[in-house]
Amino acid sequence: MLSPKKVKHRKVFKGRSRGVALRGSSISFGDYALKATICGFMSAQQIEAARITINRTMKRGGKVWIRVFPDKPLTSKPAETRMGKGKGAPDSWVAKVKPGTILYEITGVSEEVAIKALTLAGNKLPFSTKVVTKRGTL
Template identity: 45%
Template sequence: MLIPGKSKYKKQFKGRYRQQSSQGSVLSFGHYGMKVMGYARLNSRHIEAARKVITKRLPKSSRLWINIFPNLPVSKKPTDVRMGKGKGSVEEWVFRVSPGRIIFELSGCDEETARLVLLRASAKLPVSCRFTYLGEML
């Protein structure tokens, strides 16, 4: 599971989704990528499930880059607890994605294989995703 080693603050506010992502919206490492088309909070279980699907179906010579890391703590109070008494403990770590963000990048395989693998991995995520490639960016 992906968990940050150390953070400046133990608990954070929920925050809001503002606009489309300009940071991380172009392919920087691989030739093919998975672009997010909506707003979502991806936790470490989502990322790990998608990574397992990708690595299982890719040839050994190919390379995978994960461009996101869950760094935002989400706290939750236990059930049957009355109001007040402070904020709950940290339940999970998430990464807030917005439209246009590329979360996975691939290289070292043909386009048809990359398209199929990333389509299957997108089924594991709670947000709709789109396949993108380097020729499309130019």
């Protein structure tokens, strides 16, 4: 799974997800892309599951770019633990996603295969997405 090699702070605040993505909101590398339409957290496992789905649908043809990275730690306390006693230990890593963020880009395959691969990948994610091209939204 994806995770940072080193972080400045072991635990971070939850934060807020307001507004739209200013950076990472345009297609830079590929011809087709998967774009988030609402905000949310995308775990390292979900990033990997969507990547595998894209590669299998494209039959390992073409090229895939992953445009998000899980750099935010989520903490959790053990089951059946009383309230209090501080914040829990780091449990997993997530990427913070805002509306308009490009998640995956692909190139080197036909339009039908690209749309199918990105649609199936979007089904693996916990928020709604749409497939976009360099020309515009499909």
